[in-house]
Each structure stands twice: as structure tokens, then as C-alpha cells.
Amino acid sequence: xxxxxxxxxxxxxxxxxxxxxxxxxxxxxxxxxxxxxxxxxxxxxxxxxxxxxxxxxxxxxxxxxxxxxxxxxxxxxxxxxxxxxxxxxxxxxxxxxxxxxxxxxxxxxxxxxxxxxxxxxxxxxxxxxxxxxxxxxxxxxxxxxxxxxxxxxxxxxxxxxxxxxxxxxxxxxxxxxxxxxxx
Amino acid sequence: xxxxxxxxxxxxxxxxxxxxxxxxxxxxxxxxxxxxxxxxxxxxxxxxxxxxxxxxxxxxxxxxxxxxxxxxxxxxxxxxxxxxxxxxxxxxxxxxxxxxxxxxxxxxxxxxxxxxxxxxxxxxxxxxxxxxxxxxxxxxxxxxxxxxxxxxxxxxxxxxxxxxxxxxxxxxxxxxxxxxxxxxxxxxxxxxxxxxxxxxxxxxxxxxxxxxxxxxxxxxxxxxxxxxxxxxxxxxxxxxxxxxxxxxxxxxxxxxxxxxxxxxxxxxxxxxxxxxxxxxxxxxxxxxxxxxx
Numbered sequence: 001x002x003x004x005x006x007x008x009x010x011x012x013x014x015x016x017x018x019x020x021x022x023x024x025x026x027x028x029x030x031x032x033x034x035x036x037x038x039x040x041x042x043x044x045x046x047x048x049x050x051x052x053x054x055x056x057x058x059x060x061x062x063x064x065x066x067x068x069x070x071x072x073x074x075x076x077x078x079x080x081x082x083x084x085x086x087x088x089x090x091x092x093x094x095x096x097x098x099x100x101x102x103x104x105x106x107x108x109x110x111x112x113x114x115x116x117x118x119x120x121x122x123x124x125x126x127x128x129x130x131x132x133x134x135x136x137x138x139x140x141x142x143x144x145x146x147x148x149x150x151x152x153x154x155x156x157x158x159x160x161x162x163x164x165x166x167x168x169x170x171x172x173x174x175x176x177x178x179x180x181x182x183x
Numbered sequence: 184x185x186x187x188x189x190x191x192x193x194x195x196x197x198x199x200x201x202x203x204x205x206x207x208x209x210x211x212x213x214x215x216x217x218x219x220x221x222x223x224x225x226x227x228x229x230x231x232x233x234x235x236x237x238x239x240x241x242x243x244x245x246x247x248x249x250x251x252x253x254x255x256x257x258x259x260x261x262x263x264x265x266x267x268x269x270x271x272x273x274x275x276x277x278x279x280x281x282x283x284x285x286x287x288x289x290x291x292x293x294x295x296x297x298x299x300x301x302x303x304x305x306x307x308x309x310x311x312x313x314x315x316x317x318x319x320x321x322x323x324x325x326x327x328x329x330x331x332x333x334x335x336x337x338x339x340x341x342x343x344x345x346x347x348x349x350x351x352x353x354x355x356x357x358x359x360x361x362x363x364x365x366x367x368x369x370x371x372x373x374x375x376x377x378x379x380x381x382x383x384x385x386x387x388x389x390x391x392x393x394x395x396x397x398x399x400x401x402x403x404x405x406x407x408x409x410x411x412x413x414x415x416x417x418x419x420x421x422x423x424x425x426x427x428x429x430x431x432x433x434x435x436x437x438x439x440x441x442x443x444x445x446x447x448x449x450x451x452x453x454x455x456x457x458x459x460x461x462x463x464x465x466x467x468x469x470x471x472x473x474x475x476x
Contacts, residue, residue: 014233018233019229019233022226022233023229026222026225026229031215031216033217034217034221035214035215038215048221051217052221052225055228059225060232123211124211124212127208145197146197151198152198167194170197174193174194177205
């Protein structure tokens, strides 16, 4: 019964005191949020910290939640705000070497053919490097789209940019990624 | 993937549901998950947030309950105090107590009452109260405090029992009426004045037997209503004497005569001695003069 509920219904239920609803909501979005933060921040410690902080903010603001906003948009908006704050306080960001070291520690899927695994590994590595090299705004737009599953309007809502601006950022991001694969 | 594509095509594919080829590639990236400790921490925080509001409500309820309890206790205390005041006689409350006249107890009931404890003392007085000889009264001086409570305990049942046809004269012996110590007090001034008017002019020496009986009856009627109603035990001897002192002289003498008839000679002598001290010039009836010697 609970699995059929939308994110918004679950969030409202939690705001009303239903802890089970929160657990369902958390299971649905924990991975997405964590990956978004990890790829955006490129530091596990930072990702861990902001992951927890994002959920804390959400819990604290549960009674102010209104279902007019899509839940994932709201969740990623909170996370994005925290990331922006972190970037402002912690410049310069992690170097490319540090980023690659972090990405290498991520577990690779199992049961892959060696040849294909090598190929897949290379492709993933290139994608990861390309994402790291993207300007912050482009990376954010790409991650919100590809990890958060948000549309142009929702990305614009979170980032404060217009629809065309978001489209432009995504275009540039894709061009840079493709360029990385072309080398 | 190495073939160049137009950016707009890539964007369209990216915005498609499957995210295009980059979406597929991205999904093949390591699926990093938050550590278990973060899961535990977040879920615990969510639970605290939900449960944290309940104790607040409970504390509020406890506070409200305590206040309600206090109000209830105060109300009950006030009600109990108010009831206690109402149950007290108005005289006791206002400091102007008086004795409420009651009917004398009939002789058969008295016989029933006195048998368990003091047969020798009370039986003759009950059977022939008016003509109780002095010799019998002497024997009745064996009255003790030990026997008295037994007599008094029987008083409630005696009062409850319906009295038979009053064959005995009005001055029939009654159980000594004794008010509660806390409520014992002097007669009301107004009532006493009336009694003085009724008896003050009468010469005690010329008092007839009928008058004496009437006085005895009136003295017996000085038993407080509350005592009779509640069946509380009678007073001690000294308390009786104190109460006698508060009677009008005529009633006091009648009371002494009543004590004699009840066979309580010793108590009658003590009461008479006190009377002599209080009213040295009062002329005693003949039957009490003999007692005074």
C-alpha cells in the first residue's frame, strides 16, 4: 500500500507523524541524493556530511512542505543550497587527482566480461573525468538531469536559471563530455 | 560514441526518458550508496523528530492533569468543610448553643438497656422509678465507669425500639443524656430565661411531686438532639457535672432528683454539692436535703 504512494503523499504522511512513510521515502532517494552529492562535491567526507545535513533540513522543514513542489525537486534544492554554501566556504575545490582517487574507490559492478569490463571501465572513467572537468553550473545541470531525473523547468527552479539557460548549460556539458570521449 | 553528433541531438536524447547514451553510460557508473551509519543516523533523527513532539504533548497533559487534580482536590476539601459546618448545629457555629428538647425514653426500653451491665443498679429503678426507696439507691451506688459504657452502648438500640404504651409516669428514668464534649455548652440565654420565668417564682419547698416530675422531664429534655441522633457515647461523670452546672437551678435540682431515681446516688451527691456551692441560699427539696447531709 505504501509503495504505491507518491513521494509527495509519503512526505505529507511523514509530516503528520508517519515514520514508516519517511523510511520509504528515504529508501527511494537515498542513493540518488548520495551520488548527486558525491559527484558534485567529489569528497566522500563532504558528501557524507551534506547527505546527512540535507535530510536533517528536510526533517526539520517537514511541516512546511507543500505538495505543489515535486519532492525530488525540493530534496535536491536543499542539497544544492548546501553544496553552494560549501563551495563558497571551501574553495579551492578538490583537484582532479583527488577526484579520480575517490572515483576509483567506488565499487564496480560485478560479473562483467574482462574485455567489456575494461571497455566499460574506460568509458566510465572518461565520463567521470569529463564530469569533473565540467564547469560547476554545467555539471550541476547535468547531474540534476541525469541523476535527479529533473526536467528543464525543475532544474531552472533549483538553480535559479531560465529554461533556455538550462538548456544551454546542458548542451555545453554534453559537448565537453563528447569531446572527452573523442580524445 | 566516438562519432560526432549535433549538440541538439544529444540534448534531446538526454532529455528523453532513458537519458540517451550518456544516460545509459552514467547508469553504469558505480552506484555509490550512503554508508549504513548515515542511514541509521538519518532514520534516528527522523524518528526523534516525530516522537519528540509526543513527550511535549505528554508533558502538557501531565501539567493539565495536575492542575485539574488540584482544582478537584480543592473543590472536595471545600465541599467537605462546608458539609462539616452545616452538620454542626447552628448554635455551635454561631457560639450560642442550646439544648434541644427530646422525648424521654420509656421505661421498657430502659429495662432492656440496663440488663447486660448493671442489673442490680438499674432494674429496681426501672421497675419502680417513682417510688425508688433510698435503700435501693444505696445499692445503686455500685455504679462504675466500667458499667456505664455498656449501658450507653445499648442506648441507640433502645432509641430505635418502639416504645410500648407509656404505663410509667412522665418522670420515668432515662438513660443519662449526655452531649458530646465538643458540642457541650451552656443553654441558650433565651431558653434559659423562659425556664427561669416558668420556675423562678415557684418555691422549691412547695414544689409538688407533679412539678418535680415535670422538671425531671425537662431536665431530661436537655439532652442535645445531636447526641440522640448520632447515638454518641455519653460523657464522663465530670463532664456530666460540668453540664449540670450550666442548668438553671430548678432544672439542676430536677436533674439531681433524676439521678437519685436512676440509682446514681454518688453522682447525685456530687452534683448536689456543686449546686450548694453555686446556689448556697437556694432551699433544697426535702428529698435532696437528706442527700445533702
